[in-house]
Amino acid sequence: MDSDLKDVIIIGAGPTGLACAIEAEKKHLNCVVIEKGCIVNSLQNFPVQMTFFTTPELLEIGGLPFVSSYEKPTRLEALKYYRRTADTYHLKLRLYETVLAVEGADGDFRVKTQTRAGAACQYRSKKIILATGYYDIPNLLNIPGEDLPKVAHYYTEAHPYYGMDVAVIGGKNSAAIAALDLYRNGARVTLIHRGTELSPSIKYWIKPDIENRIKSQEISAFFETSVVEIAQEQILLRNSAGKTWELKNDFVFAMTGYRPDLEFFKTLGIHLNPADQRPFHKNTYESDVPGIYLAGVVVAGMHTNEVFIENGRFHGEIIIKDISQQL
Numbered sequence: 044m045d046s047d048l049k050d051v052i053i054i055g056a057g058p059t060g061l062a063c064a065i066e067a068e069k070k071h072l073n074c075v076v077i078e079k080g081c082i083v084n085s086l087q088n089f090p091v092q093m094t095f096f097t098t099p100e101l102l103e104i105g106g107l108p109f110v111s112s113y114e115k116p117t118r119l120e121a122l123k124y125y126r127r128t129a130d131t132y133h134l135k136l137r138l139y140e141t142v143l144a145v146e147g148a149d150g151d152f153r154v155k156t157q158t159r160a161g162a163a164c165q166y167r168s169k170k171i172i173l174a175t176g177y178y179d180i181p182n183l184l185n186i187p188g189e190d191l192p193k194v195a196h197y198y199t200e201a202h203p204y205y206g207m208d209v210a211v212i213g214g215k216n217s218a219a220i221a222a223l224d225l226y227r228n229g230a231r232v233t234l235i236h237r238g239t240e241l242s243p244s245i246k247y248w249i250k251p252d253i254e255n256r257i258k259s260q261e262i263s264a265f266f267e268t269s270v271v272e273i274a275q276e277q278i279l280l281r282n283s284a285g286k287t288w289e290l291k292n293d294f295v296f297a298m299t300g301y302r303p304d305l306e307f308f309k310t311l312g313i314h315l316n317p318a319d320q321r322p323f324h325k326n327t328y329e330s331d332v333p334g335i336y337l338a339g340v341v342v343a344g345m346h347t348n349e350v351f352i353e354n355g356r357f358h359g360e361i362i363i364k365d366i367s368q369q370l
Contacts, residue, residue: 059339063359149334188273201228
């Protein structure tokens with residue numbers, strides 16, 4: 044057990060969690076960041092060749108310039124940048140350490156964790172900031188065969204799937220990007236979407252590309268259709284008319300979106316709006332549990348398209364200002 048009483052423990056080492064930690068360091072607060080994966084773990088899970096839609100300066104935290112070789116930065120550049128911010132501000136990170144429970148109350152919380160090696164740890168802190176994001180928990184299909192090794196909820200790169208029959212489930216941006224990349228690298232791609240058409244939210248330069256590939260039948264597509272079962276060599280489909288059929292298949296990418304860990308919030312006593320699962324919080328981002336703050340996309344509940352790095356990075360300044368005034 045780490046008996047040292049910290050001023051702040053931040054759960055989550057994404058860009059928002061790092062921004063909160065930087066603000067805490069500026070205020071000379073005793074702060075530790077605990078992350079169940081690697082630093083900026085969600086970005087690590089992005090496609091290898093991904094390019095951000097935004098510009099470098101809108102991803103900056105802590106006033107540290109983000110220098111990119113391109114108008115829009117790449118995933119690799121972002122990973123390097125956030126590592127550099129952690130080094131520059133000497134952030135205290137506990138990586139590959141999972142938070143199991145938060146007990147106690149405002150002024151003396153106890154955070155119980157488990158390391159990658161299975162060791163139990165415990166920390167004490169006056170305040171808690173939840174910056175856990177949403178990308179670590181995929182929306183499951185809840186169908187037979189979803190747990191097979193051939194199924195993935197994250198798309199990284201196309202090369203391993205050359206010459207394979209690959210199904211991409213979903214109709215939004217991530218599904219379109221995966222389908223196009225797989226097609227251009229030699230996979231036989233089928234896009235399956237339960238909606239009547241592709242989402243209008245797909246990036247403006249990607250949408251006509253995927254629509255044209257479908258129109259030319261370079262990418263097969265089934266709309267108003269769901270995957271109801273996954274087997275080793277095929278998948279079972281059902282359309283809105285009730286027709287079912289099998290499709291030859293080697294790999295499945297279920298790009299069905301992600302969600303914040305709302306169950307964990309409930310264990311802490313944080314109340315959620317029934318309509319959209321937004322956690323209740325003040326203008327300072329303190330939740331309805333005194334001493335526990337929310338930062339980043341988690342403030343939006345299921346509306347994960349409302350908060351991005353570009354605006355979530357400013358939450359830390361507001362939160363740390365409020366905490367420093369209380370300590």
